[in-house]
Amino acid sequence: MATSETGQLMKNDQSQIQSFKTECEYHLNNELLPFWFDRAKDNNFGGYITHFDKDGLDAGDDEKSMLGQARMIYVFSSAYRHGYGGEQSAEFARHGVDFLLDKMWDDEHKGFYWMTDRAGKVKIDEKILYGHSFAIYSLSEYTLATGDQRGLTYAEKAFDLIQKYCADTHFGGYFEMFSRNWDLKGPGAAGGDRKTLDIHMHLMESFTTLYECSGKEVHRRKLLEVIELIIDKILHPEYRTGIPQFFADWKVAPQIKFDIIWGWDRFTEDGAKGQAEDNTSYGHNVEFAWLLMHALDVLEIPIARYKDVIRRQYDHALADGIDWEYGGVFVEGSHAGGVYDREKEFWQNAEMLIALTQGCLVLDMDTYWPVYQNVHRFVFDKMIHHKIGEWWPLLTRQGEPIWTHMSHNWKINYHTVRSMIETIKRLDKLVRSKE
Amino acid sequence: MATSETGQLMKNDQSQIQSFKTECEYHLNNELLPFWFDRAKDNNFGGYITHFDKDGLDAGDDEKSMLGQARMIYVFSSAYRHGYGGEQSAEFARHGVDFLLDKMWDDEHKGFYWMTDRAGKVKIDEKILYGHSFAIYSLSEYTLATGDQRGLTYAEKAFDLIQKYCADTHFGGYFEMFSRNWDLKGPGAAGGDRKTLDIHMHLMESFTTLYECSGKEVHRRKLLEVIELIIDKILHPEYRTGIPQFFADWKVAPQIKFDIIWGWDRFTEDGAKGQAEDNTSYGHNVEFAWLLMHALDVLEIPIARYKDVIRRQYDHALADGIDWEYGGVFVEGSHAGGVYDREKEFWQNAEMLIALTQGCLVLDMDTYWPVYQNVHRFVFDKMIHHKIGEWWPLLTRQGEPIWTHMSHNWKINYHTVRSMIETIKRLDKLVRSKE
Numbered sequence: 001m002a003t004s005e006t007g008q009l010m011k012n013d014q015s016q017i018q019s020f021k022t023e024c025e026y027h028l029n030n031e032l033l034p035f036w037f038d039r040a041k042d043n044n045f046g047g048y049i050t051h052f053d054k055d056g057l058d059a060g061d062d063e064k065s066m067l068g069q070a071r072m073i074y075v076f077s078s079a080y081r082h083g084y085g086g087e088q089s090a091e092f093a094r095h096g097v098d099f100l101l102d103k104m105w106d107d108e109h110k111g112f113y114w115m116t117d118r119a120g121k122v123k124i125d126e127k128i129l130y131g132h133s134f135a136i137y138s139l140s141e142y143t144l145a146t147g148d149q150r151g152l153t154y155a156e157k158a159f160d161l162i163q164k165y166c167a168d169t170h171f172g173g174y175f176e177m178f179s180r181n182w183d184l185k186g187p188g189a190a191g192g193d194r195k196t197l198d199i200h201m202h203l204m205e206s207f208t209t210l211y212e213c214s215g216k217e218v219h220r221r222k223l224l225e226v227i228e229l230i231i232d233k234i235l236h237p238e239y240r241t242g243i244p245q246f247f248a249d250w251k252v253a254p255q256i257k258f259d260i261i262w263g264w265d266r267f268t269e270d271g272a273k274g275q276a277e278d279n280t281s282y283g284h285n286v287e288f289a290w291l292l293m294h295a296l297d298v299l300e301i302p303i304a305r306y307k308d309v310i311r312r313q314y315d316h317a318l319a320d321g322i323d324w325e326y327g328g329v330f331v332e333g334s335h336a337g338g339v340y341d342r343e344k345e346f347w348q349n350a351e352m353l354i355a356l357t358q359g360c361l362v363l364d365m366d367t368y369w370p371v372y373q374n375v376h377r378f379v380f381d382k383m384i385h386h387k388i389g390e391w392w393p394l395l396t397r398q399g400e401p402i403w404t405h406m407s408h409n410w411k412i413n414y415h416t417v418r419s420m421i422e423t424i425k426r427l428d429k430l431v432r433s434k435e
Numbered sequence: 436m437a438t439s440e441t442g443q444l445m446k447n448d449q450s451q452i453q454s455f456k457t458e459c460e461y462h463l464n465n466e467l468l469p470f471w472f473d474r475a476k477d478n479n480f481g482g483y484i485t486h487f488d489k490d491g492l493d494a495g496d497d498e499k500s501m502l503g504q505a506r507m508i509y510v511f512s513s514a515y516r517h518g519y520g521g522e523q524s525a526e527f528a529r530h531g532v533d534f535l536l537d538k539m540w541d542d543e544h545k546g547f548y549w550m551t552d553r554a555g556k557v558k559i560d561e562k563i564l565y566g567h568s569f570a571i572y573s574l575s576e577y578t579l580a581t582g583d584q585r586g587l588t589y590a591e592k593a594f595d596l597i598q599k600y601c602a603d604t605h606f607g608g609y610f611e612m613f614s615r616n617w618d619l620k621g622p623g624a625a626g627g628d629r630k631t632l633d634i635h636m637h638l639m640e641s642f643t644t645l646y647e648c649s650g651k652e653v654h655r656r657k658l659l660e661v662i663e664l665i666i667d668k669i670l671h672p673e674y675r676t677g678i679p680q681f682f683a684d685w686k687v688a689p690q691i692k693f694d695i696i697w698g699w700d701r702f703t704e705d706g707a708k709g710q711a712e713d714n715t716s717y718g719h720n721v722e723f724a725w726l727l728m729h730a731l732d733v734l735e736i737p738i739a740r741y742k743d744v745i746r747r748q749y750d751h752a753l754a755d756g757i758d759w760e761y762g763g764v765f766v767e768g769s770h771a772g773g774v775y776d777r778e779k780e781f782w783q784n785a786e787m788l789i790a791l792t793q794g795c796l797v798l799d800m801d802t803y804w805p806v807y808q809n810v811h812r813f814v815f816d817k818m819i820h821h822k823i824g825e826w827w828p829l830l831t832r833q834g835e836p837i838w839t840h841m842s843h844n845w846k847i848n849y850h851t852v853r854s855m856i857e858t859i860k861r862l863d864k865l866v867r868s869k870e
Contacts (some may be wrong), residue, residue, distance in 0.1 A: 163604075169657055174604065221619060241681075
């Protein structure tokens with residue numbers, strides 16, 4: 001399609017890419033960021049309000065999760081760093097950092113509490129690695145964006161804590177669930193005997209930005225270790241797709257629901273999963289692929305060594321995960337092939353947009369550009385609630401809203417805003433590459 | 436021999452054991468500790484003098500290694516804790532701690548420098564895990580003995596540093612050789628790509644005493660992890676004997692000499708070893724066995740789970756490692772059987788005495804008591820330089836001194852004094868068990 005023999009098509013590509021980019025920019029600048037600037041700042045207690053109903057009204061939930069606060073710090077920092085939202089983005093980021101450090105940091109046992117109420121009173125004092133990874137990610141991005149060194153200082157404190165308390169020096173990788181004093185929690189639903197793709201992928205993400213900010217050898221080294229660990233232990237040995245849960249020794253564990261959650265993975269009432277041992281997420285796999293390429297870029301390592309693994313994430317997701325009838329990305333399916341869940345969740349679609357533009361840039365345009373158009377149209381025509389500004393969290397296969405809240409601690413704006421910023425960046429490179 | 440049917444023999448055992456114990460006590464109180472009280476304290480610069488020639492005279496070497504200083508802190512602390520040397524032991528221990536913390540701690544990059552001159556000026560600023568393990572061991576023992584909390588404070592600082600900088604979060608275990616700022620050193624002789632039995636065994640030893648002192652869950656957890664790691668990765672899969680060196684991924688590495696050394700393992704001039712890939716140390720293996728039993732005791736875990744592994748260390752060492760012609764313990768040999776080096780080094784004999792009395796206590800008296808008598812006689816008749824007070828470092832098979840210094844940074848008194856304290860403790864239990 002974009003070959004040198006088809007000069008005419010290349011010119012068409014350019015204007016076509018430009019029009020998608022314009023659509024993303026409009027959404028980001030005129031719908032998405034205004035949604036948050038209008039309502040996110042909690043002027044009474046500090047930090048951010050994170051629960052909004054389908055009309056964008058404050059849903060009233062009296063809680064602030066450190067995960068939600070951290071993800072929003074990331075969003076405003078990243079927006080500022082990329083030139084969106086002007087000084088208001090920096091101001092909003094700082095406002096979140098103040099609350100995170102003042103109200104959520106545990107001076108006695110160190111680390112961040114998992115949950116407070118709106119006023120900052122601790123509701124769940126446990127130490128959860130998932131949240132700490134996002135604290136590292138957001139606080140590093142904050143320092144990169146604003147120069148305020150408090151971000152990096154606390155990102156490094158969190159990094160040091162997880163090396164001390166979470167790393168498993170027998171089997172490698174990290175344990176994930178701890179009590180307030182960093183004692184490892186018990187097995188099963190408490191999560192103390194499990195290791196997950198989700199957390200290790202997000203450690204790769206956060207160590208990338210920490211290293212980008214600090215330049216320190218130990219941050220680089222632990223980033224390389226977690227990349228190799230994922231390739232070696234967490235990807236399916238045959239299909240190279242991501243396996244969600246493991247025991248400490250990296251034997252595959254049946255996927256269970258933990259007591260502390262940060263998403264809406266569907267389970268039966270007893271916390272079991274229909275296909276608990278053969279389940280992979282298309283959106284998670286391509287998110288891993290583009291985050292890996294981003295890590296390699298920051299590390300200044302050519303992607304050649306990992307190209308096969310990266311390609312296989314895309315191949316698997318595109319073979320089964322794209323809905324060519326109604327558009328968008330299915331939730332999850334089998335490693336070997338076959339879809340289990342055909343609904344459409346916001347974050348897999350958000351990550352797919354970044355992954356597909358990245359694929360167009362570094363793999364090949366012919367394969368990924370038609371898929372991008374499919375997912376882009378589904379997102380913009382069905383998933384974005386344009387009148388309000390944010391995305392519906394879950395749609396039927398056909399595109400009718402199932403869940404209707406505009407925000408929750410687990411949703412907020414990390415996937416949506418990041419998707420627009422990172423997609424625009426790649427669309428812009430694609431346009432320029434065709435000039 | 437010591438069965439209930441042979442009451443007469445049991446009575447004989449008791450007086451025989453008592454006589455060995457008396458011999459050890461005499462040596463410790465009248466030869467060994469006085470040797471050190473007379474000459475170890477550096478009243479000019481602080482810390483300890485650690486180099487003495489065959490006559491016990493200061494050899495003049497202008498260096499103090501943090502390993503040597505730490506091991507001597509351990510010795511005086513342990514002596515004090517067990518009632519030897521009175522207040523002089525506590526005073527000597529404190530004197531060493533003052534120097535270690537004032538002169539060897541790196542305030543900028545944290546951790547302990549590897550080597551200073553006598554005055555405390557840094558000569559080698561590298562950070563070596565082996566030394567840090569002994570800092571943890573000795574500083575924890577110091578706090579247990581004296582109550583001075585500086586010991587535990589700095590032991591925990593060292594523990595935290597090695598979790599951050601040394602743990603390998605991909606393959607498990609710890610990297611060992613670092614530059615001053617804790618950047619991992621390069622491969623080969625620099626040691627940055629190697630993992631060793633020696634260091635992981637000593638981490639088990641130091642984490643045991645750290646946990647005994649602190650009672651903290653994270654110290655217990657890392658101790659359990661390193662025990663399981665040794666069993667799982669470092670012991671020979673078939674013979675269960677210790678394998679000296681590995682690459683990062685736990686593939687066996689040919690045994691090489693590192694740039695930074697702490698012993699006199701024999702290598703050819705190009706740093707190679709005759710049997711570089713089939714070599715195990717009888718003394719190291721039984722040292723591991725008794726240290727493991729001590730760790731389990733502190734952890735309050737029954738030894739049953741590890742009894743087979745422990746027994747195999749003893750069986751292998753006793754099958755080949757004991758010299759029934761001239762007495763004492765050979766240096767090293769093959770995993771499958773067969774001795775490579777028939778000389779007699781001080782530390783393997785020291786550790787064997789502890790291991791054999793421990794074996795008499797918890798495995799069986801009939802097997803280990805005759806071996807104890809053999810090694811005890813060799814040590815007391817050939818290895819101890821009674822006139823001076825310390826042990827010859829290396830003897831011919833027949834018992835003639837080859838190396839003749841009484842002390843060096845790598846020798847000092849950790850093996851010799853600990854051997855007497857720990858052997859007396861076990862002989863005393865054996866006597867009482869027969870009363």
